Amino acid sequence: EVQLLESGGGLVQPGGSLRLSCAASGFTFSSYAMSWVRQAPGKGLEWVSAISATGGSTYDADSVKGRFTISRDNSKNTLYLQMNSLRAADTAVYYCVKSKGAAGTFDYWGQGTLVTVSS
C-alpha cells in the first residue's frame, strides 16, 4: 500500500523558514517523480514544486521560485521542501504527491501538513 506521510508543518513568522519532509513507502520511491501541492484555507489546489525520479531536474511555481527548494533522498525514501522567506500567502496545507508514470499525473496524495505564516 502506497503511503506518504508529511511532517514539519507548523506556525512560523513572516520571513522565517521551515522544512517539510515526506516519508514514502509501499512503492519504489526512486522510480517516480514527486511533487508538492498546496491548498490555502478554503481555496483551490496550487502546484508548488516537482522533482524527477533521480532528483536531477526540479521545477517550481513562479510564486515560490527562489524561496522554496524541493529535494529528495532516495536512500531514505524521503521528499523534502525547504521553505525560506515565508509569507502570509504561503499559509496552506501542503500535500506530498506521487506522480503516476509520466510526471504531472498525481496518483497518490499524503494527508497534508499545515503551514501557518503569521506573527
Added chain:
Amino acid sequence: EIVLTQSPATLSLSPGERATLSCRASQSVSSSLGWYQQKPGQAPRLLIYDASNRATGIPARFSGSGSGTDFTLTISSLEPEDFAVYYCQQRSNWPLTFGGGTKVEIK
C-alpha cells in the same frame, strides 16, 4: 502559464442525476489533463488521467472526454458519496496548473 477555467462553479443535483462538469484550457494541452475529487477534510483523489482514462479503483460511472482545450467529466448517475469538489489539472506545460474547481452539491 496555462489557465484552466472550470464551469459551473457549483452544480446542484439530486442523487441519481447525471453530472456534467467542464474544464477549458487557455491553450491546447492535447490529452494531458486529469480530474480529481476532493471531499471536505480529505486529500484529493485521482479520478481520470490523460483526459479519458479512469484511475485504479474508480467506478465506471465516472468518465472523461475531450482534447485540446475543451474537456468534460461526466458522472452518469450521482451516488451520495459523489457530492464533493472536482478539479481539473493539466500536465502539458510547466508550470502545472489546476482549475478553480466545481462543487457538486445536493439539491
